[in-house]
Amino acid sequence: MSSPPPSLNPAQLEAVHYLQGPCLVLAGAGSGKTRVITHKIARLLQAGYQPGQIAAITFTNKAAEEMRERAKALVGPRAAKHLVISTFHSLGVKLLRADGQRLGLKEKFSILDSDDVLSILRDAGSTTDAALARRWQWTISLWKNQGLSSDQAEAAVQNDDERVAARVMRLYEERLLAYQAVDFDDLIGLPLKLLQRDDEARAKWQDTLRYVLVDEYQDTNAVQYELLKALVGERAMFTAVGDDDQSIYGWRGATIENLKRLPQEYPQLKVIPLEQNYRSTGSILRAANNVIAANPKIFEKKLWSEYGDGDPVRVVECDNEEHEAERAVARIQSIRAGATTQAPAEWSDFAILYRANHQARMLEQALRKAQIPYKVSGGQSFFDRAEIKDLCGWLRLLVNNDDDPAFLRAVTTPKRGIGHQTLGHLGEFSAKWKVSLFEALFADSLSTAVNARAIGSLHEFGRYVNDLEYRFRHTVGSEDAKPVLMEWLKEIGYEQHLYDGEDNEKIAANRWQNVLDFIDWVARRCGGQLETEGGVTEETERKSILDVAQSISVILSLAERGGDPNVVTLSTLHASKGLEWPHVVLAGVNEGLLPFKSEDEEMTAQRLEEERRLMYVGITRARTTLAVSTLKRRKKGREFVQGIPSRFIGEMKLDEKTMKEDPREKLKALRAEFAKRAAQAKAA
DNA sequence: CCTTAACATCTTTTT
DNA sequence: GATGTTAAGG
Numbered sequence: 001m002s003s004p005p006p007s008l009n010p011a012q013l014e015a016v017h018y019l020q021g022p023c024l025v026l027a028g029a030g031s032g033k034t035r036v037i038t039h040k041i042a043r044l045l046q047a048g049y050q051p052g053q054i055a056a057i058t059f060t061n062k063a064a065e066e067m068r069e070r071a072k073a074l075v076g077p078r079a080a081k082h083l084v085i086s087t088f089h090s091l092g093v094k095l096l097r098a099d100g101q102r103l104g105l106k107e108k109f110s111i112l113d114s115d116d117v118l119s120i121l122r123d124a125g126s127t128t129d130a131a132l133a134r135r136w137q138w139t140i141s142l143w144k145n146q147g148l149s150s151d152q153a154e155a156a157v158q159n160d161d162e163r164v165a166a167r168v169m170r171l172y173e174e175r176l177l178a179y180q181a182v183d184f185d186d187l188i189g190l191p192l193k194l195l196q197r198d199d200e201a202r203a204k205w206q207d208t209l210r211y212v213l214v215d216e217y218q219d220t221n222a223v224q225y226e227l228l229k230a231l232v233g234e235r236a237m238f239t240a241v242g243d244d245d246q247s248i249y250g251w252r253g254a255t256i257e258n259l260k261r262l263p264q265e266y267p268q269l270k271v272i273p274l275e276q277n278y279r280s281t282g283s284i285l286r287a288a289n290n291v292i293a294a295n296p297k298i299f300e301k302k303l304w305s306e307y308g309d310g311d312p313v314r315v316v317e318c319d320n321e322e323h324e325a326e327r328a329v330a331r332i333q334s335i336r337a338g339a340t341t342q343a344p345a346e347w348s349d350f351a352i353l354y355r356a357n358h359q360a361r362m363l364e365q366a367l368r369k370a371q372i373p374y375k376v377s378g379g380q381s382f383f384d385r386a387e388i389k390d391l392c393g394w395l396r397l398l399v400n401n402d403d404d405p406a407f408l409r410a411v412t413t414p415k416r417g418i419g420h421q422t423l424g425h426l427g428e429f430s431a432k433w434k435v436s437l438f439e440a441l442f443a444d445s446l447s448t449a450v451n452a453r454a455i456g457s458l459h460e461f462g463r464y465v466n467d468l469e470y471r472f473r474h475t476v477g478s479e480d481a482k483p484v485l486m487e488w489l490k491e492i493g494y495e496q497h498l499y500d501g502e503d504n505e506k507i508a509a510n511r512w513q514n515v516l517d518f519i520d521w522v523a524r525r526c527g528g529q530l531e532t533e534g535g536v537t538e539e540t541e542r543k544s545i546l547d548v549a550q551s552i553s554v555i556l557s558l559a560e561r562g563g564d565p566n567v568v569t570l571s572t573l574h575a576s577k578g579l580e581w582p583h584v585v586l587a588g589v590n591e592g593l594l595p596f597k598s599e600d601e602e603m604t605a606q607r608l609e610e611e612r613r614l615m616y617v618g619i620t621r622a623r624t625t626l627a628v629s630t631l632k633r634r635k636k637g638r639e640f641v642q643g644i645p646s647r648f649i650g651e652m653k654l655d656e657k658t659m660k661e662d663p664r665e666k667l668k669a670l671r672a673e674f675a676k677r678a679a680q681a682k683a684a
Numbered sequence: 685c686c687t688t689a690a691c692a693t694c695t696t697t698t699t
Numbered sequence: 700g701a702t703g704t705t706a707a708g709g
Binding site: 059060061087088089090092111113114183184185187188219248249251252355356357358378572573574575593596598610614 | 693694695696697698699
Binding site: 361 | 700
């Protein structure tokens with residue numbers, strides 16, 4: 001954060017102190033919206049609200065965590081502990097855990113992650129085509145985010161693809177019901193259903209959560225909007241904080257309509273714009289304002305700053321992607337060494353932002369070549385791979401037999417003759433008797449729900465899990481752990497499973513290698529005599545495989561946090577929202593890329609406007625310097641085609657002199673200078 | 685006709 | 700880097 005002033009400005013004060021009714025805070029980029037929310041929480045406490053009566057809702061866990069930290073600093077740990085600060089989804093979980101039974105949901109319903117969903121869809125639609133299943137998942141999710149049931153979706157289908165998707169959705173919903181499982185979208189939709197249909201529950205929750213604050217309101221979808229409405233009820237005590245100019249998730253179901261509807265549905269709505277920016281220089285803000293001015297406005301808002309103009313925004317024309325990456329690297333090196341008016345910078349002061357993930361490749365290459373440390377944000381980790389999640393599912397089941405999603409994953413991978421029929425019956429049975437799927441396995445009365453043959457397979461599976469658990473509990477130290485783990489893989493036939501599920505042998509082999517790496521990783525953590533890099537052996541505490549399995553989730557969440565190392569950030573524009581850096585480079589700002597144009601989809605005005613907001617988000621990430629680079633030639637097919645600078649560059653209305661100013665010679669000299677310095681450093 | 689290897693083509697992503 | 704597509708060859 002750039003140093004915010006010690007006290008709130010008049011607009012922020014007004015937003016914080018307005019408690020009389022519904023309130024919409026239009027928080028421009030860098031205008032201190034988190035500050036407003038946390039101060040408003042403090043104000044509410046002061047006004048007599050109990051901590052547990054105040055809910056602050058965010059979109060990501062990260063945002064929720066940060067907000068809780070900031071609130072804690074303001075109101076103290078005791079009050080902060082009881083504040084309801086969570087994502088829409090975890091609030092949904094809270095409601096469903098408490099009152100889901102009123103919808104006929106069992107108490108310990110399972111929450112499926114998107115991999116679980118994908119495999120159910122593949123099974124329900126009987127296809128091995130992962131891409132097709134993913135398209136279904138996509139459409140079904142969009143439907144659900146619009147509040148459509150499978151019936152309604154079926155009635156509204158436009159084409160054959162959608163017709164099939166709707167049919168799969170019906171099967172999918174039946175399957176979820178039988179398993180007593182919900183997906184992420186249900187975590188919003190079902191609580192809404194609860195509040196709409198159950199007067200008692202509605203009264204209870206409206207009485208519990210007496211004031212609701214929503215962060216990033218422009219990202220809400222239709223169902224989230226309805227949930228908010230149901231939650232605040234007639235009293236309508238809420239504050240929505242958002243910025244229509246930063247709405248970039250339309251493709252995910254978020255709708256700006258929610259912003260337009262707010263003043264219509266709540267005529268008494270108090271609208272407070274926050275226009276003073278505490279982040280960026282005048283030049284950067286001017287460029288941002290100019291770009292967004294081309295969009296139609298819902299609410300008038302123009303950012304301003306007390307900071308001086310600072311360095312002009314640069315436009316860097318590059319020959320091709322490779323050249324662009326070099327230029328970005330050269331720029332970073334020269335700024336870091338203090339080649340601008342700014343003070344020398346850390347690596348972590350830099351970010352290179354781009355429209356699409358694949359653009360990161362060249363940039364990574366160039367950074368590696370220049371030996372600059374970097375991280376690619378949003379790159380999925382080792383543990384997100386399907387094969388690793390499969391095995392983690394098994395381990396989770398061993399650690400906690402009642403983990404139903406883990407049960408479902410383990411019992412179906414690899415396939416062991418227990419199909420969805422059997423699992424459906426088992427799910428119904430477990431819901432009826434309020435036990436976990438695993439507990440249901442050994443219930444005497446299970447024979448009333450499942451046929452004898454299936455019971456045989458189920459018992460066999462249950463016994464195997466118990467047996468494995470026993471072995472893993474008593475295997476200690478990495479030397480012993482590895483063979484036991486390998487034996488496990490052999491017993492469940494996992495290698496075969498990988499090769500069966502994939503036509504391409506290379507890919508399967510690659511996955512198997514990942515599995516072996518994972519086994520090594522787990523075994524190493526069992527401790528004992530370990531060889532470290534220098535060939536030195538080291539004695540560490542010995543743990544059982546089960547102990548390690550138990551700590552995996554902790555290790556993972558710690559790894560996520562893992563401090564903030566001093567590295568350059570590469571990120572998509574989408575993933576950059578909410579973050580800021582002193583020095584930002586926007587890469588590949590060309591027609592076709594940003595605004596993105598797809599071959600088979602028409603560029604509507606709406607689409608273009610969202611692309612423009614994306615550009616706006618990118619510009620406003622920068623605090624002191626901003627460079628926008630374009631490609632003169634773009635690779636398309638085997639030939640280069642001419643690259644056209646994005647229309648957004650024109651819209652920034654930069655000075656003529658800024659556009660041209662980028663002496664190639666100077667950069668060359670700088671690069672030579674750095675090569676020299678590097679050589680010297682190496683020699684010394 | 686089927687297999688393989690070179691080749692081109694990449695949206696955006698959280699829960 | 701992964702995934703579908705096309706052209707060549709068996």
